[in-house]
Amino acid sequence: MPQPFPTIAKQKHPLDWSITPNSQALTELAKGIWDCAVQTNQRPLVLLSTAGPLIGVRAALEQHRPKDLPSKIAFLPQVISFADWLEAAPGAWKFPKKQSDLERWLSVYINLRKHPKLKAWFKAESNSGAWGLAQAVIDACDALSELVVPQLQDELNTLLEAHSLDAQAWLKKVELVLDQAVAKAYVGLSRNIVDEESAVLLTFWRYLTSIGDPIIRKHLAMATHLQAAKENAKNSPGTARPFIWVQTADPKPVDQELIDSYLREYAQYATVVRVSLDWQTVALWPEALCGQDAEGEIVIADTSEEQQVERNINSSRHEGWRLLAARRFEELAWVAAKSIESHLVDKKKNIALVAQDRLAARRARALLSRLGNSLRIRDETGWKLSTTRAAAAFDSLLELIRAPKEGPSANVLLEFLQNPYFDLARSLQNSPQVCVDLITQLEDILLASQAKSGWETFIAAIDKANGYASTHGGSPNEQFIKLIQFAKKLHLAWQSPLLECSSAYAQLQNSLEEAGMAQRLEKDAAGKQLLEVLKRFDLSGGPYKDLKMRLPEWLSLLKTVIEEAAYEEAGKEAEATLSILPLSSTRLRGFDAVVVIGCDEQQLPAFSEPPLFFSDALNRYLKSSTITAQYIQQARDLSQLLVTCKSVDLIWQSKSKSGEPLRPSAWIQRLQVVLKKKIPWEVVEVKLKPFEGQSQPIQKSVSIPDLDLRIPTTVSPSAYKALRDCPYRYYVSNLLGLRKVKEFEEGFDASLAGQTLHALLRNFFQALKTEEKKSHSTIHGGSDARRQWMIEHLMKFSDKEFEKLIAGDARILGTLRDWQKQIPSFVDWQLKRENEGWRYHDAELSVGFTLSITDPNGIKQDIRIAGRADRFDIHESDASAAAVIDYKNQKIKKITQRAENILDDPQLLIYARGATENPVEARIPGREVEQAEWVTLRADVKDAEKIVRVHPVEDMPAVMAEFSEQVVNDLNDLWARKPMKAFAPDSVCQYCEARGVCRKGMW
């Protein structure tokens, strides 16, 4: 039976009224508030202890507005949450400035620096861990303040007038209270540990507590509201607005005491009604009915209470409860999504998804997103801003900023450049047309040369690519260098050892502006909120503006603050709304249907993380929230939800990750036991229906090139090798042009070193040729002098070529040193070669030959087989002899294996035939290549006597004849579009990019 609203007379104490938290609760409350308005002929002020039911209460008031109200009370009573009411305190502008969370963290930081004892305690923490701990310290200090500040109400009142506070006396009281708390809670524990912990916390409390703390501001705000009521009662008697306090959730004991004494005082100046919730006919478990006693223990229910609970269960709307079990996580989310869909089909408009299991709720949300705009999803569980695209883009900038002074890794750089908020055209001050594909091309360049990190490495890679383009008929693109320089400038601006907090913020804004990110973030909903969060770092006008910290500390603080921030989705009109919320947010709210996901024994009830510094017993002493209080509150919230809502789906995962069976929450099991006596409440096992089909064994992949598929008329040595290795691979990579997305490999890649060695050898031999022309050069002073000159200069050339790479990645120094150990023996090999009459002639020349093929249509096709030879030598005494050399940055053993399969990898044969057939192109007119050799740049130099530097192609005329016949056959088959089969030894398949296409391993 609903309790009638009390009759208001001239009481000087709060009137108590309770409502039943069932489906009629809001109606009952609204009627009571209107009753109060009518009785007092004043517009009541209604304060809700939690903000959740705010809209529901206003709507109910509107709906139940009595007819023919006097004009004075015709307006809707003012309904406001407690937090908003505190903010609206009269004269709040006079209060000490409110400290933001960031400022409080910074004060922890400053105190850590000032006090070595505290620093030692924090020593083990990383930057981000330290900021997390700072938050825990602040929470603990607030818990202490909550206990202590009410005892200081008189001092606070004085403070209101005098703006001063005897902090020392205050601290003494706190110390006393904490000592008592510690003594009571930690009896039996080692005094040392307890003492250290409490001493550290007290020290923090002493240093951190300021009148800008939220707890102290709360008390100041309450005191000013009271003062205003007092003055109003004095100046205009009989006009005080009734004050209705609605206790929507069980308060912490410390808050209960505070609000009780406040209401008592307020009742001296105005009508005060305290509205509480009556669980008598709603509680579905004894703990929800009886609550806790003064000692914080659950009250044991007597027989009549147990009978009452049973009556409540039996009279509840249990026909609308469904108990659904899913075995796996995916099924769990799927069941939730399906339940919500079925409610939507039943035309339910206002649905709640209670996220006991947040992960599964997120997954269900993702599954529901396919319903599009017809369903509006409001996530009240706090969608983190850090999970948005805008925050990820911003993070890419922070990663660039925090890179070491040599420069970022290529991945970090590309991540930043590819973020969708980076405005390339603006950054380069160029037109968007010029910038098309620029970043993709840059990525290709860096990948091709495996330039993994460092500004100098990136520039060297671009120089090489530009150099290659200019010598091969392309045009070098200066925009690459401009782009790297832009990013480098952005990065270098952050390279000071210590940052001043205020200038760091200005600098960050600058960086965002320069990269065009500020403008783009401004146009995006999440971006806008991100920029708002960043504004908190504008400390220019505050006490921390000169605070200095190291860049990693500042960046970590920035990331922690963003991590804490929630993203608020913009509302949009839709046919139905799904609210994803925690159980506590369902209080006094009406929904057409509710789906609770995660109702297993591990997640329902769910307890908040225990405070880092206080045990549950100490919390109890400090009158904070305890596990028992949370347990009772959740039992009440769930009772209210089940009793209020017509349709509730309780879903749980019946198997844990480790495969162990999981039962539903004990609360659900207890309901099952009671309901069993009447009608069984069955669990519905939900299973995804498997799709059935018959598979056929996969056969070896074979493809016949389509007639429309263009076959390239130029074949490089590597393409020909691919064709020989596996025709299917050639089909995938060369005919279809499919490429695997390249990645930067771990560790330093040898290909960049290989390219550098090739370049420095070319430069060295060209310099040698020039030197030989100088008649007075020391090079003409005998073989020792020539050897000396060669070693010295090859060393110098090596240092110079590698210099930039080492600046970008110091690990490359090892590669240089390894190569420099090779130089003496390399020079010896060169001298030996010279003694045999061979002279270096030219390097890196493009050579090839042309074959004529007739395709199936009878059309003659000229196929050019060509590549770039590393080096040509000519013979001094034989005017018709030339040799081709291929440098290999490989051990001689690998080269020997290569030589054994020369017909499948005929690179040297292609150069030799190309140069012989086109001597002018190879710049050896009148000569024929009669010698072809591989030269290792990684010979084993441990034993000077056994060094093997070179491996020649043996029996070249015979091999060449065989190759010439083979290549014609291969190309004829290709142009005849014969089936191209996947076939290769595992050694080839191991590194094959087409493996995913040919499905080797499945057949």
Ligand code: SF4
């Ligand atoms: S994985 Fe082996 S069989 Fe398959 S395409 Fe590559 S090389 Fe050929």
